[in-house]
Amino acid sequence: MTLETPSIRTILPEGRRGETAPEARAGAGATTSAGAAAPAAHAPGAVEPRLVTRDFNLWYGTHQALKQVSLEVPDHSVTAIIGPSGCGKSTLLRSFNRMNDLIPGVRVRGSVRVSGLEVYAPSTDVVELRRRIGMVFQRPNPFPKSIFDNVAFGLRLLGLGNRTELEARVEDSLRHAALWDEVRDRLGKSALALSGGQQQRLCIARALAVEPEVLLMDEPASALDPTATARIEELVLDLKERYTIVMVTHNMQQAARVSDRTAFMLVGELIELGETRQLFTRPRQKLTEDYITGRFG
Amino acid sequence: MGTPWPARPPGRARRWAFADGAYRGLLTAFALFVFVIAALIVYESARGSGLSVRTFGWSFLTSTEWDPVAGRFGALPYLYGTLVSSGLAMLLSVPLGLGAAVFLAELAPRRVGDAVAFVVELLASIPSIVYGIWGLFVLAPFLRTALEPWLIRHLGFLPLFEGFPFGIGMLNAGIVLAVMVLPTIVSLSREILLSTPRTLREAALALGSTRSEAIGVVLDAARPGILGAVILGLGRALGETMAVTMVIGNASRISASLLAPGATMASVIANEFTEATGDLYLSALIEIALVLFVLTLLVNAVARLLVHWAAGGRRDVAGTA
Amino acid sequence: MSPAQPSAPQRLQPRGPSWNRRAWNAGVLSACWLAAATVVLPLALIVWHLLAKGLPAMNLAFFLHMPKPVGEPGGGMANAIVGTLILVALGAAIAVPIGVGAGVWLSEYGRGRFASMVRYTADVLAGVPSIVVGVVAYGLVVVPMGRFSALAGGVALGILMLPTIVRSTEEVVRLVPRSYREAALALGAPRWRTIQQVVIPAASAGIVTATVLALARAAGETAPLLFTALGNRFWSLQLDQPMASLPVFIFDYARAPYEDWNRQAWTGALVLIMLVTLLSAVLRITLRRLPGRS
Numbered sequence: 017m018t019l020e021t022p023s024i025r026t027i028l029p030e031g032r033r034g035e036t037a038p039e040a041r042a043g044a045g046a047t048t049s050a051g052a053a054a055p056a057a058h059a060p061g062a063v064e065p066r067l068v069t070r071d072f073n074l075w076y077g078t079h080q081a082l083k084q085v086s087l088e089v090p091d092h093s094v095t096a097i098i099g100p101s102g103c104g105k106s107t108l109l110r111s112f113n114r115m116n117d118l119i120p121g122v123r124v125r126g127s128v129r130v131s132g133l134e135v136y137a138p139s140t141d142v143v144e145l146r147r148r149i150g151m152v153f154q155r156p157n158p159f160p161k162s163i164f165d166n167v168a169f170g171l172r173l174l175g176l177g178n179r180t181e182l183e184a185r186v187e188d189s190l191r192h193a194a195l196w197d198e199v200r201d202r203l204g205k206s207a208l209a210l211s212g213g214q215q216q217r218l219c220i221a222r223a224l225a226v227e228p229e230v231l232l233m234d235e236p237a238s239a240l241d242p243t244a245t246a247r248i249e250e251l252v253l254d255l256k257e258r259y260t261i262v263m264v265t266h267n268m269q270q271a272a273r274v275s276d277r278t279a280f281m282l283v284g285e286l287i288e289l290g291e292t293r294q295l296f297t298r299p300r301q302k303l304t305e306d307y308i309t310g311r312f313g
Numbered sequence: 314m315g316t317p318w319p320a321r322p323p324g325r326a327r328r329w330a331f332a333d334g335a336y337r338g339l340l341t342a343f344a345l346f347v348f349v350i351a352a353l354i355v356y357e358s359a360r361g362s363g364l365s366v367r368t369f370g371w372s373f374l375t376s377t378e379w380d381p382v383a384g385r386f387g388a389l390p391y392l393y394g395t396l397v398s399s400g401l402a403m404l405l406s407v408p409l410g411l412g413a414a415v416f417l418a419e420l421a422p423r424r425v426g427d428a429v430a431f432v433v434e435l436l437a438s439i440p441s442i443v444y445g446i447w448g449l450f451v452l453a454p455f456l457r458t459a460l461e462p463w464l465i466r467h468l469g470f471l472p473l474f475e476g477f478p479f480g481i482g483m484l485n486a487g488i489v490l491a492v493m494v495l496p497t498i499v500s501l502s503r504e505i506l507l508s509t510p511r512t513l514r515e516a517a518l519a520l521g522s523t524r525s526e527a528i529g530v531v532l533d534a535a536r537p538g539i540l541g542a543v544i545l546g547l548g549r550a551l552g553e554t555m556a557v558t559m560v561i562g563n564a565s566r567i568s569a570s571l572l573a574p575g576a577t578m579a580s581v582i583a584n585e586f587t588e589a590t591g592d593l594y595l596s597a598l599i600e601i602a603l604v605l606f607v608l609t610l611l612v613n614a615v616a617r618l619l620v621h622w623a624a625g626g627r628r629d630v631a632g633t634a
Numbered sequence: 635m636s637p638a639q640p641s642a643p644q645r646l647q648p649r650g651p652s653w654n655r656r657a658w659n660a661g662v663l664s665a666c667w668l669a670a671a672t673v674v675l676p677l678a679l680i681v682w683h684l685l686a687k688g689l690p691a692m693n694l695a696f697f698l699h700m701p702k703p704v705g706e707p708g709g710g711m712a713n714a715i716v717g718t719l720i721l722v723a724l725g726a727a728i729a730v731p732i733g734v735g736a737g738v739w740l741s742e743y744g745r746g747r748f749a750s751m752v753r754y755t756a757d758v759l760a761g762v763p764s765i766v767v768g769v770v771a772y773g774l775v776v777v778p779m780g781r782f783s784a785l786a787g788g789v790a791l792g793i794l795m796l797p798t799i800v801r802s803t804e805e806v807v808r809l810v811p812r813s814y815r816e817a818a819l820a821l822g823a824p825r826w827r828t829i830q831q832v833v834i835p836a837a838s839a840g841i842v843t844a845t846v847l848a849l850a851r852a853a854g855e856t857a858p859l860l861f862t863a864l865g866n867r868f869w870s871l872q873l874d875q876p877m878a879s880l881p882v883f884i885f886d887y888a889r890a891p892y893e894d895w896n897r898q899a900w901t902g903a904l905v906l907i908m909l910v911t912l913l914s915a916v917l918r919i920t921l922r923r924l925p926g927r928s
Contacts, residue, residue: 115515120422147521157512160534169530170520175652219516226521329824336826337743343735344744344752347800350793351755354762357773412669420666429674436677438847438914440854442881443903446888447680450687450896492676499673523655525662552763554857555885579765579857586769586861602769606762613761 064132066091066260067112067230072126074104074111076119081107083284084126089230089277094252094261096275096292098268100312104284105264106154109232111135112262113149114142131229147174150223150259152233156215158207158222163199166207166218170226185225192258193221194251213244217251224255231255233263237270249274268308272296280304354606362600364592373600379565379581381590386597388604390565394483394575395605398557399550401487401571402494407543409491410498411532417499418506419514419528430503437496445559448489453480453560456488461572472569479562484571486561490553494546501542505535544616552609554579578605688904691897696905701867701883707894711902713869717784717878718909720871721863722853724788729795730845737803737841742829744804753801760797767793768858776862784870784877787863791852798848806840807833850913854906856881880906 067089074082081104089095097105110116111128114135128135135145147170158166167186168176176182186203190196195217199210207218216236223231233252237245252261252274265271271278272292279289280303288295288304299305306312365373369386376387417426457480468474509531517527532539562574563584576584578601589595695710702709736756740749771790776782810833818828834841856879859865864876865886880902887899 113519115519118515118518143521143523146519149519151515151519153512153515153519155512157510157516159513159516159530169517170522173520173522173526173655175654222516222520333824333826336830337739340735340739340743343732344739344749346732347736347752347755347759347796350796351759353774354759354766354770354793357770358766361769361773409669409672412666413673416666416670420663421670429670433673433677435911435915436680438851438854438910439680440856440881440906440910442854442856442884442888443684443907444680446884446899446903447683449888450900451679451683492680495673495677523659525659526655528662548761552761552765554763554765555881559885559888579763582765582769583857583860586772587864599769599773602766606766609761609763610758613758 064129065089066131067262068127068129069108069111070127070129072108072111072128073124074107074116075123077121081284082111085281085284085286087279087286087289089260089262091260092256092258093276094256094263094274096271096278097262097264097281098266098271098278098307099281100307101266102283103281105281106234108281109234109262109264112230112232113146113151114140115146115151117142147226148229150226150228150231152216152219152223152231152236154235155239156212156219158210158215158218160206160208162204163207163210163218164203167221167225169222174226186221189221189225190218192224192255193217194247194254195221211244213240213247216240216244216248220248220251220255224259229260231259231261233261235264235266238266245270268296280307282307358599358603358606362596362603364596365600368593369597373597374604377567381585381594384591384593386593388578388597388601390567391576391578391581391601392604393567394561395551395577395579395608397571398483398486398490398561398575398577399547401483402490402550403543403547405487405491406495406498406546410495410543410546411502411539413495413499414502414506415528415532418503419524419531426503430500433496434500437500441493441553441555442559444489444493445556448485448556448560449481452488453485456480456485464572473571475570476568476572479572479574481560481562482572482574483561483568486557486575486577487571489556489560490550493553493556494550497546497549498542501545502535502539505538505542506531509534541616544612548609548612548616551612552579552605554583558583578602578608684900684904684907687897687900689901691901692904696898696901700869704892709898711878711880711883711898711905713866714878714880714883714902715905716871717863717866718853718880718906720873721784721787721791721859721877721879722849724784724873725791725795725852726845726849728789728792729799729848733796733799733848734803734841734845736800738807738829738834740800740804741807742833753804756797756800759793760801763857764790764794764855765857768860768862771858771862779874781874782862782864782876784863784873784875787859787877787879788873790858790862791855794855794858795848795852798851799845802844802847803837803841806844807837809840810836847914850910854881854910856885860885880909 065088068087070086072082072085073080085108087095097108099105107116111124112130112135116122116124124136126136130145130149134140159169161169164186167189168182171182171185176185187196187200190199195214198214199205199218207215210218216239220231220236236252237248240248249270252263255261256276263271263275275292277289278292278295280287280295280299280301282303288299288301290300295304296308299308365386369376373386373388374392375389376385377389378385378387379390380386417430421429457478461478461480461484464474465476465478513534514527514531517530518524522530557577558580561576561580563576563580564574565576565581566573568575582598582602582605586595586598589598695708697710697715698712699708699710700712701714736752740752743749744752767790771786771793775786775789779786814832814836815828818832819825823831859879859882863879863882865882866876866878870877884899884902884906887895887902890896
């Protein structure tokens with residue numbers, strides 16, 4: 017998967033790239049991201065991380081749900097976002113593909129860049145943005161259609177009508193989601209007949225089919241039993257080879273098992289972001305330590 | 314095992330058991346009464362139409378002759394009028410109603426959607442006689458002077474729009490019926506759309522659907538329920554009496570043109586029942602009522618079957634919310 | 635088959651939704667807009683015309699006076715207004731006890747085949763065209779009595795109200811929390827007292843609302859009255875005689891070739907609407923405030 021997709025420039029005018037400068041903000045407290053440098057650190061020509069947010073704020077009406085969040089997600093890695101419920105981790109995840117747009121009264125300030133392109137630029141095509149960023153939801157949400165039609169859904173949107181190619185890509189996606197062997201002889205059956213874990217893997221296959229650059233997972237295993245959870249976790253480790261994954265989880269063990277980097281959030285702020293091992297063994301922030309040792313949350 | 318519980322005094326136990334049984338019996342009798350009424354409807358319409366059924370047999374449904382003087386009765390023009398006016402109404406109201414329901418459920422801000430839906434629901438409680446007055450005094454002049462002349466001028470080559478602009482007739486009846494069933498279709502479909510799981514919409518959008526493509530997914534999931542709403546509306550249109558009687562023109566003939574006057578089963582009963590002289594005439598009218606009853610029964614049964622069949626295997630969808 | 639290669643070289647349509655998809659999207663969304671506007675338009679027109687044509691002739695006399703003979707202007711529909719109230723009361727006298735009883739039975743005892751048959755029958759009854767109910771009431775009451783009567787009209791309206799009352803009562807009673815029943819039974823109350831003194835009172839607001847909605851709807855019915863209560867141009871409170879009703883009056887006046895009568899038909903329609911719509915509007919609003927009702 018190439019980093020630079022030339023065509024993406026057609027979505028955003030050249031002048032918009034990197035236009036949203038981070039606001040100058042001296043010593044604004046806890047928002048320190050370990051190892052995260054200012055965007056200026058990326059010298060011209062250097063490769064920018066796949067996903068970058070800079071001083072990102074989000075309000076639901078008057079309630080500020082995200083405060084000055086700055087983080088970076090490098091390519092081909094799994095980043096876990098942890099934190100107590102209501103800390104804004106799902107909100108942050110849904111900011112990356114602008115799913116929050118669906119909620120009335122949402123305002124944002126700051127910058128989110130995916131593949132070097134500004135997500136909140138006025139000229140951004142949200143439909144294309146979401147096509148390039150896959151999302152897997154907390155509860156499996158297959159469409160009430162056949163297994164095949166679920167996976168083919170996004171492909172058909174893109175105008176792929178050729179049956180042979182469609183079948184090839186559906187099979188590919190199902191293989192990547194480690195579901196192919198279980199469903200190969202019942203592709204025409206309703207997706208709702210699958211078990212919860214299978215449904216969730218089907219949703220992953222559905223997202224993979226349109227070849228997203230980033231895969232967002234919002235507590236993908238929270239509605240599943242331990243066996244199904246283990247399979248999803250294995251799958252995430254496999255998918256890392258090809259995709260950039262950001263995963264929200266309320267389960268710290270899960271974050272420790274599958275992620276390369278972990279971000280800890282608390283009441284809308286990013287407290288700490290670092291290598292998973294380091295964050296769990298030698299947290300830099302007192303708050304992080306308190307959380308991972310179970311003192312609150 | 315210790316002292317046993319003291320039994321209730323035997324007299325009281327018996328009295329209580331009796332009271333419980335009597336109460337339950339009374340309620341059961343009320344429930345039975347629902348059956349009795351349904352049975353009475355069937356019995357009365359069957360008994361009343363007996364003479365006509367014996368006299369005309371099946372030809373009652375295929376004959377177009379309605380001649381009270383000669384004592385020959387055929388219901389085909391009315392059957393035709395009922396089906397055509399209701400069909401026209403569905404043709405107009407289903408696309409409009411679905412579009413409006415989608416707008417109210419998916420596109421409009423929640424508060425606007427609620428407000429409009431509230432008004433639409435209120436309109437469902439307007440008596441049909443009021444729609445009839447409006448069709449007669451407002452819609453008919455408009456059709457006579459504006460829409461129908463235009464149709465004749467531009468589409469007059471079609472048999473559908475042949476003839477004179479009367480204002481009242483099949484077209485008027487179809488439009489009034491469409492307006493009358495719209496509240497049913499809009500508010501039921503909106504409720505069904507709102508009750509489909511939000512996650513379906515989000516999944517579609519997250520895959521890069523446009524808004525209308527995401528709505529397509531939701532509509533697909535809501536199809537059985539919407540089908541039910543539409544057929545419920547059809548059932549209403551078929552049996553609707555007063556508004557149609559006032560605007561359809563009441564002519565017992567079959568005409569290909571939508572501009573020509575016609576009559577429906579319900580309207581002919583309303584018009585002629587009190588004037589029916591002779592047992593056969595009355596019996597023929599009651600047989601029309603019986604046919605109408607059976608027709609609406611069939612439509613409702615089909616609606617149930619369709620919904621049941623379409624909902625099969627989809628129940629889990631409805632459950633996730 | 636080995637896992638496919640990352641398919642970077644054969645990227646899927648990289649430029650965002652095609653022109654077709656955009657155009658289709660815009661078309662569908664504006665069609666929905668348009669549909670909503672088109673739906674609201676005739677309904678708004680009806681309300682507007684009702685007010686514009688009905689209000690001018692509305693005065694106290696309309697409510698207090700009797701209809702004038704043909705040719706004489708003025709007069710009112712006092713007998714029709716009272717007649718409608720009497721007919722609806724008659725219908726309610728028949729339908730409310732049976733309907734509420736059957737509804738409570740369905741909720742509290744209604745399990746198994748018999749119950750689902752009752753439910754199904756009630757639904758079927760709700761779909762019976764009102765004109766058919768009129769024909770049946772004619773055969774049941776008018777023919778044996780030998781004349782049109784208020785009683786026959788009441789029977790017809792009662793049959794029409796029944797299914798709504800049955801099904802909504804069941805729904806409302808079912809919403810009474812289980813814990814109420816358990817609390818009463820745990821106190822040693824027999825089942826019938828639990829239902830009668832705890833469950834029904836807890837659901838009473840909902841039952842009343844459902845009943846009034848059914849009455850409001852019946853008040854606007856015309857078709858079943860045409861050949862049962864018939865109509866009456868004179869003052870009559872006798873139940874075994876024909877009785878005037880607002881809807882039938884409107885029907886007759888609208889079809890009459892006199893302009894003054896047509897005007898009064900509009901006023902009558904407005905009064906009828908006020909009776910029916912205001913009632914259900916007020917109820918719907920209180921309904922939303924009621925706890926335990928979705």
